Amino acid sequence: MPRYIVPMPKAWTFLAAAGLAGVVLSACGDTSVSTAASGQQVRDRAEEVYTRFAGTVEQRNAGYTLKAYALNGGTAACEGHPEWDWPLAREIAGPVDPLRSDWFAELQRPSVSINEMVNRDWAAKEAILNADDPNTDYTRALDSCLGSEPAISDEDLDSAAVPDQGLLEDWDSMVWDAESDLIGDAKPYYDCMNDSDLELLRISGERYDDSAPTLTSLAGAAGPAPSLDADPLTYSEGWNEFLAIEQEVLDADEACRGEQYNEHIGELLPLIEEFEKDHEDEIAEAESGWSQREAEIAELGFNG
Numbered sequence: 001m002p003r004y005i006v007p008m009p010k011a012w013t014f015l016a017a018a019g020l021a022g023v024v025l026s027a028c029g030d031t032s033v034s035t036a037a038s039g040q041q042v043r044d045r046a047e048e049v050y051t052r053f054a055g056t057v058e059q060r061n062a063g064y065t066l067k068a069y070a071l072n073g074g075t076a077a078c079e080g081h082p083e084w085d086w087p088l089a090r091e092i093a094g095p096v097d098p099l100r101s102d103w104f105a106e107l108q109r110p111s112v113s114i115n116e117m118v119n120r121d122w123a124a125k126e127a128i129l130n131a132d133d134p135n136t137d138y139t140r141a142l143d144s145c146l147g148s149e150p151a152i153s154d155e156d157l158d159s160a161a162v163p164d165q166g167l168l169e170d171w172d173s174m175v176w177d178a179e180s181d182l183i184g185d186a187k188p189y190y191d192c193m194n195d196s197d198l199e200l201l202r203i204s205g206e207r208y209d210d211s212a213p214t215l216t217s218l219a220g221a222a223g224p225a226p227s228l229d230a231d232p233l234t235y236s237e238g239w240n241e242f243l244a245i246e247q248e249v250l251d252a253d254e255a256c257r258g259e260q261y262n263e264h265i266g267e268l269l270p271l272i273e274e275f276e277k278d279h280e281d282e283i284a285e286a287e288s289g290w291s292q293r294e295a296e297i298a299e300l301g302f303n304g
Helices: 036-054 057-077 111-118 120-131 136-145 154-161 165-182 187-195 199-204 212-221 237-278 280-300
Strands: none
Touching: 036 165, 036 237, 036 280, 057 154, 057 280, 111 120, 111 212, 111 237, 165 237, 165 280, 187 237, 199 212, 199 237, 212 237, 237 280
């Protein structure tokens, strides 16, 4: 099943999508909100700079569609090829936390549930596609067209999707180096999470560090995800049970690192400004690259 693609932090990923608000106190840390205003300013500025070269959700979807076209477009256009909606094979873009990391990922961001909601309609379409039972004529026609695509390297595929992968890597290095310098090793955070009385850890039987796949599996087993605009009162029992498990993890996460986050998030602002200044030419070129990708997708007749 496709999932929206988010550059991954070193450990957990479910803190990297759409957010909620909350304050939790525990023995692991006092999540004081005294620096909330400066923290929001940092997040807004990070989003502004990051989006310039990483692209908007719409631009990244254009890039992923071009990547899918490079892999499958020619084959789908092969004479005699069965009708096939080749963009269904593309990766799916979604919200990204520019400051994803152990200490600076945004607090209270339930990315696993948001991921399922974002992909709800796409997953339904893919299920229909995969449920087809191709007959012999279909298989023969498909096989006859395989190889219609010229070979393409992984590097060229990545270039089709993203204007400058190097800029993304440089940004991530900046964030991870900053948290290491400002806060230090994340072992105390993971120790705190492992000591938390989490239903997720009881289900997985694993340490928190290794239990992210279990949370994703629980989301998939909860039944069809509701739409993003659905009334929470209409959520299924299975979905509500999953959300309770996810929320418990998010609350523990905030309790275990909220104090450090609030104390140091403001110190990222000058580093963000310095990054934009030092990479201005590359960023401007990436912006142009995203515009070009949007134009190419329009020529293909793809509209989302």
